Amino acid sequence: MPVKKSHSQEIQKIRKAKQEWEKQLKNSEVQFPPRSAKFTTLSDMEVPLLSTPDDLVDSGFDYLRDCGFPGEYPYTRGVQRNMYRGKLWTMRQFAGFASAEMTNQRFKLLLKNGQTGLYTAFDMPTLMGLDADNPRSKGEVGKCGVSVSSLEDMETLFSGIPLGEVTTSMTINAPAIVILAMYLAVAEKQGVPREKVRGTLQNDILKEYIAQKEWIYPVLPAVKLVVDTIEYGTKNYPFWNTVSISGYHIREAGATAVQELAFTLADGLAYVDACLERGMKIDEFAPRLSFFFDVHNDFFEEIAKFRAARRIWARLMKERYGAKDPKSWMLRTHAQTAGVSLTAQQPHNNIVRVAIQALAAILGGTNSLHTNSMDETLALPTDDAVMIALRTQQIIADESGIANVVDPFGGSYFMETLTQKIEKETLTYIHKIDKMGGMVKAIEKGFPQAEIANSAYHFQRQLETKEKVMVGVNKYQAQESDKPLETLTIDHSVEVNQAQRLSELRRKRPAQAHKDTLRQVKEAAQQGKNLVEPILAAIKAYATLQEVCDTLRSIYGEYRETGSF
Amino acid sequence: MTNTTQTEQNKIRVLVAKPGLDGHDRGAKVIARALRDAGFEVIYTGLHQTPEMVINAAIEEDVHVVGLSILSGAHNALVPEIMSGIKKEGLTDALFIVGGIIPEEDIISLKKIGVHMVFTPGASLVEVVDYIRTHAPKRS
Numbered sequence: 001m002p003v004k005k006s007h008s009q010e011i012q013k014i015r016k017a018k019q020e021w022e023k024q025l026k027n028s029e030v031q032f033p034p035r036s037a038k039f040t041t042l043s044d045m046e047v048p049l050l051s052t053p054d055d056l057v058d059s060g061f062d063y064l065r066d067c068g069f070p071g072e073y074p075y076t077r078g079v080q081r082n083m084y085r086g087k088l089w090t091m092r093q094f095a096g097f098a099s100a101e102m103t104n105q106r107f108k109l110l111l112k113n114g115q116t117g118l119y120t121a122f123d124m125p126t127l128m129g130l131d132a133d134n135p136r137s138k139g140e141v142g143k144c145g146v147s148v149s150s151l152e153d154m155e156t157l158f159s160g161i162p163l164g165e166v167t168t169s170m171t172i173n174a175p176a177i178v179i180l181a182m183y184l185a186v187a188e189k190q191g192v193p194r195e196k197v198r199g200t201l202q203n204d205i206l207k208e209y210i211a212q213k214e215w216i217y218p219v220l221p222a223v224k225l226v227v228d229t230i231e232y233g234t235k236n237y238p239f240w241n242t243v244s245i246s247g248y249h250i251r252e253a254g255a256t257a258v259q260e261l262a263f264t265l266a267d268g269l270a271y272v273d274a275c276l277e278r279g280m281k282i283d284e285f286a287p288r289l290s291f292f293f294d295v296h297n298d299f300f301e302e303i304a305k306f307r308a309a310r311r312i313w314a315r316l317m318k319e320r321y322g323a324k325d326p327k328s329w330m331l332r333t334h335a336q337t338a339g340v341s342l343t344a345q346q347p348h349n350n351i352v353r354v355a356i357q358a359l360a361a362i363l364g365g366t367n368s369l370h371t372n373s374m375d376e377t378l379a380l381p382t383d384d385a386v387m388i389a390l391r392t393q394q395i396i397a398d399e400s401g402i403a404n405v406v407d408p409f410g411g412s413y414f415m416e417t418l419t420q421k422i423e424k425e426t427l428t429y430i431h432k433i434d435k436m437g438g439m440v441k442a443i444e445k446g447f448p449q450a451e452i453a454n455s456a457y458h459f460q461r462q463l464e465t466k467e468k469v470m471v472g473v474n475k476y477q478a479q480e481s482d483k484p485l486e487t488l489t490i491d492h493s494v495e496v497n498q499a500q501r502l503s504e505l506r507r508k509r510p511a512q513a514h515k516d517t518l519r520q521v522k523e524a525a526q527q528g529k530n531l532v533e534p535i536l537a538a539i540k541a542y543a544t545l546q547e548v549c550d551t552l553r554s555i556y557g558e559y560r561e562t563g564s565f
Numbered sequence: 566m567t568n569t570t571q572t573e574q575n576k577i578r579v580l581v582a583k584p585g586l587d588g589h590d591r592g593a594k595v596i597a598r599a600l601r602d603a604g605f606e607v608i609y610t611g612l613h614q615t616p617e618m619v620i621n622a623a624i625e626e627d628v629h630v631v632g633l634s635i636l637s638g639a640h641n642a643l644v645p646e647i648m649s650g651i652k653k654e655g656l657t658d659a660l661f662i663v664g665g666i667i668p669e670e671d672i673i674s675l676k677k678i679g680v681h682m683v684f685t686p687g688a689s690l691v692e693v694v695d696y697i698r699t700h701a702p703k704r705s
Contacts, residue, residue, distance in 0.1 A: 003580055048659060124585070124586035124587060124588075124637050124639075125586060127586070127588075128613070131588070136615060137586070137641075138639070138642050139578065139585065139638075139639035139641060139642020139643055140585060140586050140587075140638070140639045140642075143637055143638035143639060144637050144638060208588075212588050213588030213589075213590060213612050213613075214586070214588045250592070252590050253590075253591050254595075283675075340591075343686070343687060344666075344685060344687055345687055376685055377666070378666065378668065379638075379666070379668065453594050453595075453598075456591050456594065456595055457594075457595050457598050457599075460595045460599070461690075463689075464689055464690055464691060470687075473687045474689075484669060485667060489668070490638065493645045538693075556686050561611055561612060562611065563609045563610055563611020564609070564610050565581075565593075565594040565597040565598050565601075565607075565611070
């Protein structure tokens, strides 16, 4: 065809001109030698000096096949046709500390200041399915998030917040089924119709074994509980995101961008397989699966990662599982700026890091975003620090002009080749995990855990040799010590009060109802039934978080990790 | 020491422990590996250890150094209990190190109760290795 011929002649001309340019480049480099022998991304992917149209020809890039149009398969350019012109990303700041009352106040502050969704952080005892008055909870209550031990706490947490009008995301995994039951019970008490209950349960237990390490049960029963919530949510709460398959913690634990993407998508595939095994149809549940990625320092690598993520997932869903509903193909994602990139040294610099990372997430087409506060490497954030982080998003949205155009990096020779490279390396990992028998098996072998530990150690070594730079830590250190930031401290009284409230609750609740309902939970677990409804009944009878989890512990046992490094 | 190579007997033994419910083990694992690479004998407890479990591990392994990694804010509750337990069991000369997110004022109070050193984010591996090499108790 003449068109094709002229295209290939054009490419030849570009190649020739490029060779000429490269000769000149050599001369220039005599005068200005490269600053480094090799230029790489944060994750050590080699970066070319320049990309040109012939690179895309060499890599076999096909615009319609590999990019297409926003809102259409394979969604490389985003999941909405008009992206942020229609609806901005959801600004969702993670919040949770001390008691339910205090977090409730923070929620109201954020909503008053233009935040559009709630995002709950729970403390370590809650994450581990322990009540605030358990001896193992000592010193941990309310420290890393809000303490929730019973439905009473959940009622306080959302008191005065109409749940039909906000979307709520909850970072909870091992005991996710119990916390979900508490949330649904509160929504029901508020009289919110089921189709108005919107939000996301993180509910991604596989990444706990891989990275975040807040687990309770062994892997298989834990996955069963995830499938229970997906099954129940899909049937009863049409706009509830049943799981948020999370790369964030994987990245924070030290993974590279490719490892983050590969392990997260492989976790997603494991849930899909488990749901299919349960007898669900792909297009019934896949539209409600959502994702959560980290957004780190390397600007281009991060944008490419989000673009590659959508393309890979869409193709897997369509080609591997035969999903027919476009909603099943769409990878919708939340993003959070990288906590691990923040420095305790010269903490105000973190505001700048967060702004750059937030830009990358938005240029990568995220659907929702949390921007870290500058003090999060020191403590939980103060109100002032949280406000700067939220304003950062609002400045990008309303002042920078970035939200007015869809995927401006699409078609960039460099961005498209980088997207392809990340896609290719991610698929190599996914195929490797497939060969091991899927992610559950890979976790049992310790494969992703070891890969991440290796990357974390490698990166630390690079910091020591200054091959990688952290401003204020291994370069441009302050001459004098930093002026300390005012940080948030959680008083010990939170733990004392929480324990006291819990013992009051145990005293005043009806004596028999929680026991009967817990017995029903146990029986249902023994029979392998879906546990959401029995747990909902127990929660409504004010059984505590730990009482429900202990009931399941007695059936499933507990997970133990061999402490390897 | 006059001999050129360290024998197994006089290797410095370091316990790297993760007490409490905190799951952040990136730092502990990186440190454990760096200490091993530096020639120390490293015992890593794994996650979610109760104070009692850490005390038992320190005593059983008769370690020279106890390194506690805590990023959840529970250090004020956990560190004193572990330290006094280990001392009570007779390991009185051990070097106590804490690593993690520890606010300035807590570093002061931890040092008051006998923690020898606190490393916070940004500390280099070389710093930690050198500190242990210099300060670990010498036992015959």
